[in-house]
Amino acid sequence: MAKAFGIITSSVEHKVEGLQDYRPIGGFSFLGRYRVIDFPISNFSNSGIINLQVYISNKPRSLAAHIGTGRHYNINSKRGSIQLLFPTEEKLNPIYNTNIQAIWENMENVSRMPQEYVVIAPSCMVFKQDFDEFLQGHVASGADISVLYHKVHHAKSGYNTCHTLSIVDGMVEGISLNLGDEDERNISMETYVVKKDLLVKLVNEAREISSMYNLVDIFRAKSSELKVRAVEHTGFFAPITSLKSFYDANMELLDPAKAGDLVTPDWPIYTKTNDSCPTQFYDEAEIKNALVANGCEIHGTVLDSVIGRGVEIAEGAVVKGCYVSAYTKIGPNVKLENQVVDKYAEITHENVITASKDCPGYIKYRDKL
Amino acid sequence: MKQIEMLAMILAGGRGSRLLDLTNKVAKPAVSYGGKYRIVDFPLSNCANSGVDVVGVLTQYESVLLNSYVAKGGLWGLDTKDSGVFVLTPREKADSGLDVYRGTADAISQNIDFIDTYNPEYLLVLSGDHIYKMNYDKMLDFHKAQNAAATIAVMPVSIEEASRFGIMITDENDRITEFEEKPAHPRSTLASMGIYIFDWQKLRALLVKDMQDPDSEHDFGKTIIPQLLANGEKLVAFKFEGYWKDVGTIDSLWEANMDLLDNDCELNLDDPYWKIYTEDAVALPAYIGPDADIDRGYITQGTSINGTVKNSVIFTDSKVGNGAKIIDSVLMPNVTVGDGAVVTRALVADGVTISAGAVVGSADSEHITLLAKDV
Numbered sequence: 001m002a003k004a005f006g007i008i009t010s011s012v013e014h015k016v017e018g019l020q021d022y023r024p025i026g027g028f029s030f031l032g033r034y035r036v037i038d039f040p041i042s043n044f045s046n047s048g049i050i051n052l053q054v055y056i057s058n059k060p061r062s063l064a065a066h067i068g069t070g071r072h073y074n075i076n077s078k079r080g081s082i083q084l085l086f087p088t089e090e091k092l093n094p095i096y097n098t099n100i101q102a103i104w105e106n107m108e109n110v111s112r113m114p115q116e117y118v119v120i121a122p123s124c125m126v127f128k129q130d131f132d133e134f135l136q137g138h139v140a141s142g143a144d145i146s147v148l149y150h151k152v153h154h155a156k157s158g159y160n161t162c163h164t165l166s167i168v169d170g171m172v173e174g175i176s177l178n179l180g181d182e183d184e185r186n187i188s189m190e191t192y193v194v195k196k197d198l199l200v201k202l203v204n205e206a207r208e209i210s211s212m213y214n215l216v217d218i219f220r221a222k223s224s225e226l227k228v229r230a231v232e233h234t235g236f237f238a239p240i241t242s243l244k245s246f247y248d249a250n251m252e253l254l255d256p257a258k259a260g261d262l263v264t265p266d267w268p269i270y271t272k273t274n275d276s277c278p279t280q281f282y283d284e285a286e287i288k289n290a291l292v293a294n295g296c297e298i299h300g301t302v303l304d305s306v307i308g309r310g311v312e313i314a315e316g317a318v319v320k321g322c323y324v325s326a327y328t329k330i331g332p333n334v335k336l337e338n339q340v341v342d343k344y345a346e347i348t349h350e351n352v353i354t355a356s357k358d359c360p361g362y363i364k365y366r367d368k369l
Numbered sequence: 370m371k372q373i374e375m376l377a378m379i380l381a382g383g384r385g386s387r388l389l390d391l392t393n394k395v396a397k398p399a400v401s402y403g404g405k406y407r408i409v410d411f412p413l414s415n416c417a418n419s420g421v422d423v424v425g426v427l428t429q430y431e432s433v434l435l436n437s438y439v440a441k442g443g444l445w446g447l448d449t450k451d452s453g454v455f456v457l458t459p460r461e462k463a464d465s466g467l468d469v470y471r472g473t474a475d476a477i478s479q480n481i482d483f484i485d486t487y488n489p490e491y492l493l494v495l496s497g498d499h500i501y502k503m504n505y506d507k508m509l510d511f512h513k514a515q516n517a518a519a520t521i522a523v524m525p526v527s528i529e530e531a532s533r534f535g536i537m538i539t540d541e542n543d544r545i546t547e548f549e550e551k552p553a554h555p556r557s558t559l560a561s562m563g564i565y566i567f568d569w570q571k572l573r574a575l576l577v578k579d580m581q582d583p584d585s586e587h588d589f590g591k592t593i594i595p596q597l598l599a600n601g602e603k604l605v606a607f608k609f610e611g612y613w614k615d616v617g618t619i620d621s622l623w624e625a626n627m628d629l630l631d632n633d634c635e636l637n638l639d640d641p642y643w644k645i646y647t648e649d650a651v652a653l654p655a656y657i658g659p660d661a662d663i664d665r666g667y668i669t670q671g672t673s674i675n676g677t678v679k680n681s682v683i684f685t686d687s688k689v690g691n692g693a694k695i696i697d698s699v700l701m702p703n704v705t706v707g708d709g710a711v712v713t714r715a716l717v718a719d720g721v722t723i724s725a726g727a728v729v730g731s732a733d734s735e736h737i738t739l740l741a742k743d744v
Contacts, residue, residue: 032654033670071443072649256656256673263653273649277638278404278669278682280630287663293654294405294670295639307654 004117005051006044009099011124012057014161014241018362026123027062029325032293032308034271040121042269045073047131050080055102073270098214100206122190126238138193143229148189150237155185161241163188172228175220236262247360250306376489377421381497382429387618390741398497399435401701404669406647412495414645417445419505422452427476445646472587478576496563501613512566518602522564524609534560535590545604612636623716623737626682626699629667650685
């Protein structure tokens with residue numbers, strides 16, 4: 001049995017314009033056929049950590065339907081488990097919607113886990129990490145908490161709801177919100193290993209201090225008393241914390257070298273199959289630099305874009321630099337540039353909708369244009 | 370065991386030797402088709418979609434892969450308490466030695482014990498190597514309405530093709546009056562699709578007798594159907610309209626794949642209410658590179674296209690290199706085509722690597738080129 005169970009937090013502290021109106025970040029479509037939460041769940045599954053608790057704070061429908069029994073994550077159906085945990089108390093004010101509160105409301109479920117350690121990962125960040133290696137390193141180090149971080153070089157222009165770590169000799173000396181004052185920053189990946197008993201203690205203590213505390217706040221408050229070890233992550237890392245970061249992450253993964261590094265045969269990313277047939281590219285279609293999921297019918301032009309399942313793109317339509325979510329219909333001669341199109345949207349009138357790469361547009365779920 | 374109304378048995382023991390090297394290592398029902406499927410996905414998905422949820426699959430030839438594949442009943446949703454996919458290979462029994470299946474009817478006869486545990490009213494006999502979508506529940510309604518001993522699904526074929534099939538001669542009420550196996554001079558164009566519904570008790574009695582007959586060929590077409598007719602039983606023809614293919618040869622397997630490129634292909638694998646289920650590939654969506662040129666393609670996830678694809682079907686995890694050209698061809702799963710290679714009118718088998726600059730097939734060949742080895 002693995003020494004740890006896993007917690008996937010609901011990432012309520014991050015706000016993504018548009019997409020998040022309909023589902024939590026973990027439920028966002030990603031790279032055409034995945035959802036963001038497939039990445040942390042697959043990381044756990046591939047690491048042999050097969051008892052998972054997924055915290056869902058609001059709009060649970062899409063995530064609950066997607067995760068279901070968890071069979072598709074290659075988790076042993078007898079010894080493994082994926083438990084979906086929901087808020088049990090009415091929140092009179094969104095300030096109370098914290099990840100500490102979510103754990104506290106389900107504390108019995110945490111306390112009774114037989115594993116000594118817990119690995120905590122956010123539902124909103126896309127990366128590949130062997131959590132078992134992370135756990136073993138933590139146990140060997142003698143630290144109280146280990147936290148993963150990623151060195152970024154452009155923190156001024158993004159990561160604005162993320163936290164940065166100041167690190168001295170591999171230990172965390174300070175945690176603060178990214179204020180965008182420096183480009184070179186160690187961004188916290190909100191991924192921790194901690195003993196279960198310490199987590200329970202810290203959650204209880206946090207509630208004594210403030211009902212608005214998230215995990216990061218109690219770790220920060222206790223960082224002088226506790227040994228908090230920082231572990232650097234390398235490779236692809238994309239926190240989905242704004243529409244721009246969602247868009248950029250998908251566009252970046254059009255580079256086959258980056259996508260091939262994130263999703264490898266020995267580190268598969270599992271998702272729920274939809275049993276859609278292959279995609280049909282017709283005579284008039286023109287496709288360059290695109291990732292195209294199954295079940296699409298492509299008559300038009302697709303350039304530098306990610307196309308989700310079952311999308312129809314009519315003759316004469318031009319889709320350039322877009323993220324097109326599943327079951328969208330794009331009509332004849334429609335021109336779309338640098339847009340994030342949410343599921344089931346139908347753009348059938350002869351529209352020209354463009355935006356800049358720096359500020360991609362968003363077309364609403366089920367919208368008709 | 371709960372009694373069920375209709376149990377299905379899929380005959381999947383044949384080699385399909387006219388598929389040449391494609392079936393050296395796998396039986397024909399396990400051959401890949403349509404980008405992401407295996408042929409046996411069609412009868413299994415049809416069963417699941419028709420509410421026929423106990424399915425025996427009779428395997429024999431090179432069946433390791435096929436057996437492990439169909440045993441994953443959950444792929445087709447056939448894994449609830451009362452449903453299941455059962456792999457039935459020849460086995461040694463207390464009162465008889467180990468016999469291979471001596472024919473299609475013998476394969477059923479040797480599994481009477483299995484069928485009896487479910488005590489079905491009707492037995493649906495299917496072939497594991499046909500590509501089509503069919504609602505067997507509608508066929509059962511027809512069988513019941515006709516009060517027949519057996520119902521045979523038929524479809525009209527051209528008179529030239531008719532001598533390749535079992536041909537039914539029917540009266541105005543769809544009752545079969547005569548049956549001719551591969552007639553030289555066909556008198557009808559209604560071809561048997563190898564899909565039968567039998568009254569189980571009537572068939573069972575006949576099979577028990579047939580097993581004892583040393584001269585019998587133990588075959589549905591050659592033995593059982595003529596015997597039922599001779600006994601004066603009521604046999605009726607259920608007319609099927611739609612796409613149906615028995616992909617017996619490399620040319621016909623290629624053609625069946627090419628059919629999917631047609632806008633109006635009758636098979637329509639995109640029907641959300643009659644999906645064909647298969648094993649899901651854990652793979653990225655199809656990647657189409659900046660220099661790719663696609664002109665009619667049926668392409669599935671896990672592929673990477675950096676060259677030209679013209680009028681071709683590209684299966685899971687296949688890769689087309691820079692400047693390579695795939696024309697009027699089928700690349701089965703895990704094929705790697707090196708930079709600048711040209712593949713024309715060819716069917717490339719699973720896992721084959723084509724080196725850079727190689728030339729495979731030709732535009733004016735009489736038959737489709739099968740490439741089953743690296744070049």
